Amino acid sequence: MPTPPPTGPLVTRDTVAAQLRLLGVESGETLLVHSSLSSLGWVNGGAVAVVRGLLDALGPRGTLVVPTQTGDLSDPALWSDPPVPEQWWDRIRATMPPYDPLITPSRGVGVIPETVRTWPGALRSAHPQTSFAALGPGAADIVEGHAPDCRLGERSPLARLERLAARVLLLGAGYGSCTAFHLAEYRIPSPRVTVGRPAPGGGWETVTEVSITSDRFDELGYDFERDRPVVRGEVGAAPTRLFPVADAVAYAQRWLALHRSRAEEPPPSGDPAPARRRRGPRT
Template sequence: MTTAPVTRSTLVRGMAALGVGPGRTVLAHASLSRFGYVAGGEHTVCLALEEVLGARGTLVMPGFSPQLVHPAAWRPARLNGADPVALADDMPSFDRASTPVAATIGVVAQCLRAMPGTRRSGHPHTSFLARGPEAEAIVADHPLEYRLSTLGPLGRLWALDAVVLLLGVSWSKCTALHIAEYLAPYPGRRQGRWPVPVAGPAGVRWVEVPELVVWEGDFERLGRAFEQARPESVRRRRIGDADCVAVSLRSLVRFAVRWLPAHRDLRGLADPPGWSAVEPATGVLPGA
């Protein structure tokens, strides 16, 4: 830690300097530890975001739960010889209210999930959390297929001209960039059938749905290229020890749609475990 403790006021001033103001819709990704010591912890960050957005603003964060993916997608070391089908039959179903946000997403999102009035979309792997006047409209419909396309909450964020806010996290965590993967016909783009758990009277059943093979491996390079090409579209500020960025979701995705075909080639990438019938995705996908 190199700075004084970070307070709610520190965070509000910093986010206001990033151009985040009352009435905006924000898709935020946050790492609490990157700020240094935050007085009041993750709750302080959530309250600061709400304060800077005001009563007319809407706060959105990923509420992802990858702990509920089918065991067939686990690393072999984690399976340790166990039968993935038997494990899958004994896994819990997704519950909007009680399923925890994965630790890899961060404690700030977990805090937002637990706050009264927060809404959550219904995808068992990639739900989104939202608070504010647009929250219900954003999370109301989240299809099982093409989960990070404009068919789901990311599409409503596009329509609302949302701001992407990276608080102490890199471009590799920028979920909005997945929209471009459904839009851009880059080499090696492919889709398959992906199993998702659905709650039923007899317990969890697994349903295979069509899905694009998404990849974050070049998001950092993509984000840096955007900053170099569109410096006027990116606001950066240091809040505590955290490097923070604010950018228009639409501007970023439009750039990514042009960048991916010229700079990404996934033809040598192995098919991910857990998928079936993986095949090229050369045409326009639903939700693109």
């Protein structure tokens, strides 16, 4: 069978920058981007072109921030997609490489964040499971001080982004990927869990954390978009949304307190990858 021709639209670096400007992205602002490369269309230059387009739209004074989560640095007892044999668990815990912000690849967040992570000059936060990477003059202020026992709360880059009046850009990604909503979970009564992961110096460690989950974030996002001003448009073929981090957090704090019953509270799993089911290491 012949390979089918690519489907459009044709997207270039200039396309991305121009359409982001039309959407309302401003030169000099700070932008937290959740993205899906495949949703854009046929991108000439792939993720590199998209990152260049984002940086063009933000200009030299702007700062680009992306999630660079590493949820596979977690307890193998929680892996379910796929699971691993129970007899392997102790050996996996004993030999799992510790997090290194310079070389540990991101996982499950897409190729665009991984491209940002490896970009010259990029800085990355220190949390071993829910890190963020940033490019631009504000990068250091955003990623420094990410506490090892605060995945997405007050001592994480999310709280810094809120204070800096940053905005969220959902570039072909849905509200289920919106990490800003997780900051709200730290501001309402939430259960705490024990989270296991490789220790910085080798071996295994556990920390106590707020239990978080992205369950019902799509529903939350639907209501947020209905009730609050969200800029909507397209970049290439990707549905795109733009809104302030602070607005999303404040709305989510009220919504979750009202809609999340005790029965719907996050399970005490310690799953470090709140936006997706736990997966074992890929090859």
